[in-house]
Amino acid sequence: MNRAHPTVHSVSSSGVPLVVRQRSRGAPTLGGGPGGQPAPTGPPPGRPGDTGPRGGNFSVLPPIKDSGRKKEQDFGLSELDDISLKNEVIRKVKELPERGLQGLLINLRAQDRDRDGILSTDTVKGTLNKFQLHLTDNGLKNICKKFGEAGDRVPMVRYEEMMTYLTKSRMEALKPPPPMINQRSVGVTGGKQQPPQPRKVNLRNTVLFSDRDEGKLMADMERQLKDKPVNMADLRRTMYDLDRDRNDFLSGQQVQIALSKCGFHLTPDVKARLLLATDRTGAGLYKIETIMNYLTRRLQTQTEFLPDEGFIEDGEGIREEQLPLQPEPQAMALSPVPPMEDPEPAFDIQKWTNDYQYLAQAVYSADEDQSGFMPADEVQHVAATYNLVYNLQISESTFQSALSSSIDPNYGEVNLEYFIALLQDLHFRELQNY
Structure with missing residues (x-):
């Protein structure tokens, strides 16, 4: 049996063995290829299913993207939201008992285990409801947003500053309102009102807005605001909060914002006439107290206006108060006369x-x-x-x-x-x- 030579790789057709000289392999070089061969310049061929940029036997993950800075939460309130929150807090905080705010502060401090002056929004909302400070959902959201700051996981509330705000609001709520029209005269004269003072207007508006126009304005406001719950204290606070210059004057846009914000829904025509009546400077600026006096007069008395006959004069068409029958002169002479006493001055x-x-x-x-x-x-x-x-x-x-x-x-x-x-x-x- 002929044994093939180890170096014989094939045999010719005539049976002569063909010897193929094998190439010796050298030591591996730094390029990673066999000795004497240049390192491949291009990337190695990848597998058909490999779509990675480098090829190989592993899938390439997408590059890590820089997410950048997280979007900062806005904890400030707009001017109108701040005014709405203030009006709601003043209404609600006045209903608390005397020691309610003090107990609320003690409870919040007891829950602050870190003693850092902040608590989560859910904790603050639950504590406010627990102590009978029932704000609306929007009110709770705004008060937490007003005194909020970003936390590690959830938004936090600076409850110490919030309690200072609530205490000042309670003080403002307990502050008595300014005296109404003719309040002092009613207290001194024993119920008899003095005759109304003449209306003071700017000379520029004397022709543009007459007494007849004023009467029609009062009648229209009475008809449009009839049976509607309006809060004069909220309106006054809103107007003074919108007065950024602190000069007791507002622009026309600010007056309309305050009226709509506090529920005084008037037609555009009535609003325009109200602004015309209260423009004391002729420069488009409207005095706050003048507007409040117009609306207060609308709430106090009902203006009688006849389109064809104008105003009803004082005492005309009004039923006089029936006085009790006076005793006879002889009986008056016999009755004892009480000593004259000075009327006690009304509390100012x-x-x-x-x-x-x-x-x-x-x-x-x-x-x-x-x-x-x-x-x-x-x-x-x-x-x-x-x-x-x-x-x-x-x-x-x-x-x-x-x-x-x-x-x-x-x-x-x-x-x-x-x-x-x-x-x-x-x-x-x-x-x-x-």
Whole structure:
């Protein structure tokens, strides 16, 4: 049996073995190929199913993209949203009991385990509802947004600043409104109103807006706002909040925004006539108090206007009040005549409120570290001094009750904002002005 030579790779047709010289392989080079061969310049052929940019036996992942900075959450409120929140908070916070805000603050601090002054929005919303501060869903969202900041996982709320806002709102809610028209004259004359003063208008508007036009305007406003719940206090606050220059004047657009925001839905024609009637400068600026006086007169009295006959004169067409029968002169002579007494002057709410602001400012100024808390004896000393100087006539029992109710159990000192609001509230309750 012929054994093939190891180097024989094939045999010719005539049976002669064909010897093929094998090429010796050298040591591998740094290029990775066999010795003596140049390294391939192109990439190695890939498999049919390999679509990666480099080829090979593995799939190539897409490049990691830079996601960039996360979109920052906007925690600010627009001007109108801020005004709406303020009006809603003032209405709701007045319904809280005297120690409601203090208990709310204590509960929020107890939940703040990190003592960093912030809590999650869900925690704050649940605590507000727990302590009977029932805001609308939009109100809860806005108050958390107003005092919110970005957290690690969820938005957080700076509850200490929120409580300061609620306390100041309660103080403003307890502040008595300014006296209505003819309030002082009613108190002094015993119910008899003085004759109305002549209407003061700018000479530029005398021809453009006459008394007849004013009467028709009052009648149209009465018809359009009849049986509609309107809040004059909210409207007044909204107008003054929109007064950015603090000059007591608004533009026409600001007046229309305030009216629509507070539910005074008037037709464009009536709005235009109202603006014409209240333009005292002739420059398109409208005084806030003049607008409020027009709307207050609309709420107080019902204007009688006849299209053909104009205004009804004073005393004409109005049923006179029937007076009781007077006794005979002889009977009057026999009846004892009571001694003449001077009428007691009416309580001037506006003057008392202005003087009370000096007391509040003095108490806040005495707080040297501006922490909002002071010892009870120091608060009583400052408040009693200004009570005597401005003759506020706040009793000692009212002082003691306000001090004892305003002491924070955690600090052992008086919460100044709560004390100022509570002292005013207790004094008015004592005078039965609520």
